[in-house]
Ligand SMILES: Cc1cc2nc3c(=O)[nH]c(=O)nc-3n(C[C@H](O)[C@H](O)[C@H](O)COP(=O)(O)O)c2cc1C
Ligand code: SF4
């Protein structure tokens with residue numbers, strides 16, 4: 260398995276943080292998955308050697324955690340929250356809308372590899388469900404007509420530019436550059 | 450009587466205009482002053498303050514933090530570790546997220562004070578992987594703090610050193626359970642460990658004494674130091690000191706997170722006054738008061754009994770005080786502070802089926818009653834929703850749940866059993882009616898297309 264020098268440097272850094280090498284397992288898996296999209300058999304062997312454990316120690320981890328993949332998701336991965344608080348606000352419908360518009364069923368990757376959808380358990384943002392995470396950004400209140408619009412924008416790769424949907428992350432106050440004061444939108448309500 | 454006002458201590462700045470999550474901003478607001486004070490005090494004095502404050506853990510069990518710290522095995526001579534539980538995985542809970550994303554330095558300061566107090570060799574933050582940006586924010590904040598000598602080597606010249614490492618999970622709920630978390634941190638499957646002997650304070654990570662505390666708990670330590678344990682103990686009510694961040698979700702007009710003194714308001718005031726009540730034309734059906742694992746409360750139930758001090762209580766659902774002990778007195782718990790509200794439009798069987806799908810998905814599979822039982826409970830409630838169940842299925846459901854409770858390695862067993870036990874006991878008619886529905890014609894899309902609400 261070939262890894263970029265950037266990933267290799269990060270792996271060295273991460274492994275050094277722990278009193279015991281094996282502790283770095285999940286963090287190394289995340290770094291490799293970020294680069295490769297999934298953890299192949301080759302990756303398992305590589306990690307085992309790097310952390311000086313047996314491959315089975317890595318397999319037991321890889322096969323347990325929902326967010327570790329043996330095959331890559333689509334280029335854009337959409338996670339929809341399934342759990343009760345979001346379901347009470349319509350997440351099953353939202354998931355269905357996304358499936359229809361993006362042309363791919365939950366748990367699968369579209370034929371062209373562009374999109375994949377995953378119905379996930381509680382994403383810890385339940386006050387503003389249905390919650391949808393696109394790649395690494397969290398969108399709130401994606402329901403009803405908004406969900407249709409959202410799916411449309413997603414399909415056209417224009418979600419980022421649309422002012423109607425600001426992710427939780429983008430809604431945070433921007434960090435200061437030393438003394439320059441920055442203003443902040445919102446007070447927990449939209 | 451007017452409803453109490455929010456008392457934001459932990460969330461004082463999180464949503465304040467102009468407040469950002471960087472170090473300069475935190476320092477402008479008095480940040481790290483308490484760490485400066487801490488490293489000049491004796492560690493045991495800080496532990497004593499935490500004990501005297503009466504602060505209870507905000508992660509779910511409500512165990513007194515000072516007491517937990519006292520249980521640390523200091524005789525073994527092994528290094529001590531501090532772990533911040535930032536897994537925030539209990540459905541209905543979204544409070545730790547606000548601290549991590551908006552005020553990370555408060556957490557780091559709380560952690561460094563706590564680490565110094567227990568003389569930890571190293572500290573970890575176990576953060577759920579879905580908080581992608583949250584982990585980056587913490588990494589950046591730790592780097593900023595290190596550059597100013599606020600964590601890492603020789604903190605503020607005190608001679609005490611402690612690194613904080615951010616460790617990301619990978620989407621498993623069981624990593625919120627402290628011993629599962631520890632296994633995960635060691636790079637293994639997060640199979641919870643059996644207690645005894647594996648109490649983390651004695652045999653935690655790397656078989657060393659370890660303290661695991663929730664994000665909100667560790668932030669409280671800073672405020673205990675700032676106010677003093679007496680003043681902190683004055684907040685809230687006896688045995689329920691300080692504030693709590695409640696997370697309200699589900700069918701209210703204005704869901705959200707709110708910080709109140711413990712016991713400052715009732716569940717009814719929270720729903721009707723703070724959260725703007727139910728949606729127009731709707732009435733209250735049920736509330737789960739402490740995350741999905743807590744037992745459900747029915748809107749028209751009466752809750753009666755005797756408090757520890759000998760006084761009697763007779764409450765309707767809206768009278769239940771929001772603190773640690775109130776929901777327990779009502780037969781449930783305040784757990785992680787996640788209040789899930791359901792109105793009369795909710796199909797209660799579908800709600801339970803939704804919850805059961807969660808637990809079936811999240812069981813680690815170590816204990817037979819939990820692994821098999823959670824799958825059976827999902828199967829039975831799903832069958833009730835898709836039609837074709839039998840009338841006696843509701844009793845079967847309860848018997849499965851009863852065989853999980855008390856027979857497992859970790860408290861996930863109870864967490865999985867309580868919803869079923871309470872939903873069926875309190876809404877039995879609806880379960881029987883649902884089970885008696887005829888099976889639908891073959892649906893081309895099959896059960897996977899089933900809508901659990
Ligand atoms: C199934 C299960 C899931 C849990 N999830 C969390 C969680 O996500 N966050 C948390 O802080 N505690 C969680 N806990 C509680 C922890 O085991 C532990 O008691 C807590 O982190 C201790 O911190 P505290 O004393 O500050 O509350 C969970 C417990 C169980 C049984
Ligand atoms: S109770 Fe369930 S989650 Fe806990 S150890 Fe047993 S099988 Fe695993």
Ligand code: FES
Nearest residue numbers: 340345382384385
């Ligand atoms: S239930 Fe969807 S974020 Fe918690």
